[in-house]
Amino acid sequence: QVQLVESGGGLVHPGGSLRLSCAASGFTFRTYTMSWYRQAPGKERELVASIIRTGFSTNYADSVKGRFTISRDNAKNVMYLQMNSLEPEDTAVYYCKVSLWGMDYWGKGTLVTVSS
Numbered sequence: 477q478v479q480l481v482e483s484g485g486g487l488v489h490p491g492g493s494l495r496l497s498c499a500a501s502g503f504t505f506r507t508y509t510m511s512w513y514r515q516a517p518g519k520e521r522e523l524v525a526s527i528i529r530t531g532f533s534t535n536y537a538d539s540v541k542g543r544f545t546i547s548r549d550n551a552k553n554v555m556y557l558q559m560n561s562l563e564p565e566d567t568a569v570y571y572c573k574v575s576l577w578g579m580d581y582w583g584k585g586t587l588v589t590v591s592s
Contacts, residue, residue, distance in 0.1 A: 478502040478581045481582045485586030488562055496557040496586060498572030506550035508576055512557045514568035514588075524570070525557065539565070562590045 486495040498510070511526040525546040526535045534546050537563055544557040569585040 478574070478576070480574065480581060480583035482570060482572055482583045482586040485570060485588045487591065488573055490590055492562050492564060492590070493558070493560045494562065494588060495559045496559065496570055496588075498555040498557075498576065500553045500555065500572075500585060502575065503576055505548075505553040508574050510555045511547060511573045512546060512555070513571045513573055513582075514566075515567075515571070515585075516568040519568075521571070527555065559588070562588075564590045566590050 479501045481499045482496060485493060490521060507529050509526055509528050510586055512524040513521050514524050515521040522537065524537055524540055525544060526550055527546045531548050534591045536544060543559065543561045546556065548555045557570065559566065567588060567590050569587050571585045574581050
């Protein structure tokens with residue numbers, strides 16, 4: 477079955493960096509667009525970034541442009557989110573998502589806390 481497992485979250489000071497990973501299985505990873513979403517306490521889940529199957533085209537939320545970089549390794553079935561210059565407003569649970577066969581599949585998320 478489809479599985480998405482996020483990792484790499486943690487506590488970081490403002491201005492710091494983290495790299496999140498999403499390990500995928502149960503589908504042909506290299507043929508699907510992948511996305512990162514996040515949900516902050518008391519807020520709706522929002523799209524952070526997405527990357528097409530080849531990795532040659534990416535899309536970012538305005539709030540993270542220039543600070544976050546999405547990438548993927550189709551040989552390893554892994555997607556990444558490099559997060560730099562982190563701000564307290566980036567505190568959230570980060571999820572990876574794939575849409576296939578008319579359904580959305582989500583991981584369980586990894587918590588990122590940005591605090592001094």
